Amino acid sequence: MPELLNVEGLRVRFRTAGVVKSLIQRLTDPHIDAVMQVSFTLNEGETFGLVGESGSGKTTLGRAVIGLVEMAEGSITFNGTELRGLDDARLRVIRRHVAMMFQDPVASLSPRKTVRNIITEPFHIHRIPGRQSGRDARKLLNLVGLHEGFLGAYPHQLSGGQARRVGVARALALEPRLIIADEPTAGLDVSVQGEILNLMNRLQRELGLSYLIITHNLPVVRHVSDRLAIMYLGRFVETGDTDGIFASPAHPYTLGLLAAVPEPDPDKRRDKLELEGEIPSLMNRPRGCEFHTRCPFAREKCRSEAPVLRTVAPGRMASCHFPFPNPAEAGTSGSGG
Amino acid sequence: MNNRHDTVLEVRDLSVDFLTGRGTVRALRHVDLTVPDNRIVGIVGESGCGKSTLINSVLRLLADNAVVAKSSSVVFKGRDVLAMSPADLRGIRGQEISMVFQDPMTALNPVISIGTQMTDILYRLDMSMADKRRLAADMLGQVGIPDPARRLADYPHQFSGGMRQRICIAMALMMNPGLLIADEPTTALDVTLEAQIIHLMKDLCARFGCSMLFVSHNLGLIAELCDEVVVMYAGEVVEQGEVHDLFHRAQHPYTRMLLDCDPARIEEKRRDLPTISGSVPDLIDLPRGCIFAPRCPERYAPCSDSAPATYDVNAVHQVRCFKVRDA
Numbered sequence: 001m002p003e004l005l006n007v008e009g010l011r012v013r014f015r016t017a018g019v020v021k022s023l024i025q026r027l028t029d030p031h032i033d034a035v036m037q038v039s040f041t042l043n044e045g046e047t048f049g050l051v052g053e054s055g056s057g058k059t060t061l062g063r064a065v066i067g068l069v070e071m072a073e074g075s076i077t078f079n080g081t082e083l084r085g086l087d088d089a090r091l092r093v094i095r096r097h098v099a100m101m102f103q104d105p106v107a108s109l110s111p112r113k114t115v116r117n118i119i120t121e122p123f124h125i126h127r128i129p130g131r132q133s134g135r136d137a138r139k140l141l142n143l144v145g146l147h148e149g150f151l152g153a154y155p156h157q158l159s160g161g162q163a164r165r166v167g168v169a170r171a172l173a174l175e176p177r178l179i180i181a182d183e184p185t186a187g188l189d190v191s192v193q194g195e196i197l198n199l200m201n202r203l204q205r206e207l208g209l210s211y212l213i214i215t216h217n218l219p220v221v222r223h224v225s226d227r228l229a230i231m232y233l234g235r236f237v238e239t240g241d242t243d244g245i246f247a248s249p250a251h252p253y254t255l256g257l258l259a260a261v262p263e264p265d266p267d268k269r270r271d272k273l274e275l276e277g278e279i280p281s282l283m284n285r286p287r288g289c290e291f292h293t294r295c296p297f298a299r300e301k302c303r304s305e306a307p308v309l310r311t312v313a314p315g316r317m318a319s320c321h322f323p324f325p326n327p328a329e330a331g332t333s334g335s336g337g
Numbered sequence: 338m339n340n341r342h343d344t345v346l347e348v349r350d351l352s353v354d355f356l357t358g359r360g361t362v363r364a365l366r367h368v369d370l371t372v373p374d375n376r377i378v379g380i381v382g383e384s385g386c387g388k389s390t391l392i393n394s395v396l397r398l399l400a401d402n403a404v405v406a407k408s409s410s411v412v413f414k415g416r417d418v419l420a421m422s423p424a425d426l427r428g429i430r431g432q433e434i435s436m437v438f439q440d441p442m443t444a445l446n447p448v449i450s451i452g453t454q455m456t457d458i459l460y461r462l463d464m465s466m467a468d469k470r471r472l473a474a475d476m477l478g479q480v481g482i483p484d485p486a487r488r489l490a491d492y493p494h495q496f497s498g499g500m501r502q503r504i505c506i507a508m509a510l511m512m513n514p515g516l517l518i519a520d521e522p523t524t525a526l527d528v529t530l531e532a533q534i535i536h537l538m539k540d541l542c543a544r545f546g547c548s549m550l551f552v553s554h555n556l557g558l559i560a561e562l563c564d565e566v567v568v569m570y571a572g573e574v575v576e577q578g579e580v581h582d583l584f585h586r587a588q589h590p591y592t593r594m595l596l597d598c599d600p601a602r603i604e605e606k607r608r609d610l611p612t613i614s615g616s617v618p619d620l621i622d623l624p625r626g627c628i629f630a631p632r633c634p635e636r637y638a639p640c641s642d643s644a645p646a647t648y649d650v651n652a653v654h655q656v657r658c659f660k661v662r663d664a
Contacts, residue, residue, distance in 0.1 A: 054498070159384075189383035189384055189554060190383070190598045191383065191613035192383075192612070198608075219600035223600055223603065223607060223608065224608070260531065262531075262535070264560045264601055266561075273532055278497055
């Protein structure tokens, strides 16, 4: 599969205080790093999942890819074109090929526009003449399985699932090659969740789309993504093939995340928790391995020395001094401790 | 069940209508529900199934356009909540029945310190302010807030989302209630925090001898936490039973389809996920027969003629489906 998107050493910084406040509070560096040293490749027709808890930087990373937040370091190449330093006019041309589905199906639609105006707005923004017609709007609605009677409806008249479909239709308007979907199933009922994921899957097959799916929902991402990256405090802590990661996580954080998902079976209740505590503040990153404050397997080395993301098995990378062995090579005894 | 001491809450034949401009919305119909002493009962269902109307009826927090049917009864520890005077109701709300809401960001007052919000709940107690603050600090400690005495002076924005939900749980349990109602208490939280909060609630209910009514759409959480489960669909209880019985021997087609849809229950990785085709019926214009018949793959002759009653699968498992009657 040809490469569509390549991200190398991406860093995104946010300023947390202005000049005056930094002087008063004697801040030496009034910045936080929301995304750090992130590299990955997305191939055509592929689905890449970004998983992490709130504050892990997954949404910021998604927004950086489409140029909604500025990058501090690194490079993003889309279809062979480097996005860094591109002027607005040329960035706009690239953005036609990258669409975004935002979080919250209803709130991401303008409440005072009809469905017709919402899904044809991309044509106005990109000044594509002759495409605002009702015919294009109807075609888009058809594609996402909505009746054309919805053209005159306002967002508040739609159910969550219908609103999400309108969001998909809007994303498809400019015939993009990549869709960045931020929590595509959040806030939807389980039975509707499946409908949206099946729709996205069908569109991928029919239109050859690539997806970058940003989510905290592990059961969903397991079914829809080919490859996966687990984020913690703005960094990738583990990347690899989805099935492999679910079968045998290498990083203790991945293991903890997987174990935190309750199984819908009363016979499989957990008596102990894998992960205690909460994510540390980005303003105050832990020394050494940034996960050591919550890691049940942390040793002396973890408290002093930061691990780097390295290959731990074919196609699998993890940033851990003591990754769990791959069951294909060793036993399932686990590591650490 | 006839022994009053074994039951904290008993809801019988509860029907609630809402009068709207479009017509009468029949939000709840003939709901029966029992919460036994020291048990955790889960209510599971999708949007619009009536979960919120049910818990709001128990606390009598329904909107003004709600009409509760004459035949309905909600009995809490032997007292009929529906017949209570406003003064008696105030004695129950927040003291004997308390609630943890979905969003800890909006449940707390942003401009009042945590300590003041907590001691406010104790206004009825004949106790010095210093003792009230000690009690509040003790509760914060019990829900796992570090350095509780000092943090009483802090405001909600100074706590993380998980910590705020812990504070809400502490506040709900301060008056030692007989029943705690939790309405999707972990939806706003990350999975690792969700697991922590669920375990905390379970431990505290056992420690305080409090029953819980736990409302969720997350089947995993229901399986993890509850002793008994009530499945609701479009304003009716379609199935209820002991948790193992319900998850392993679900009888109602809706329950089975709901379980099948949960991606966490699908062992094999698959791109094509199961769904429930069709949509929830309009509660203003209900279908004549079984409420689920229009979407049910197993419907047969009797389903579209009349509504099924509740039939026993066994002593701890009831289903509203003709197939169980005819089995």
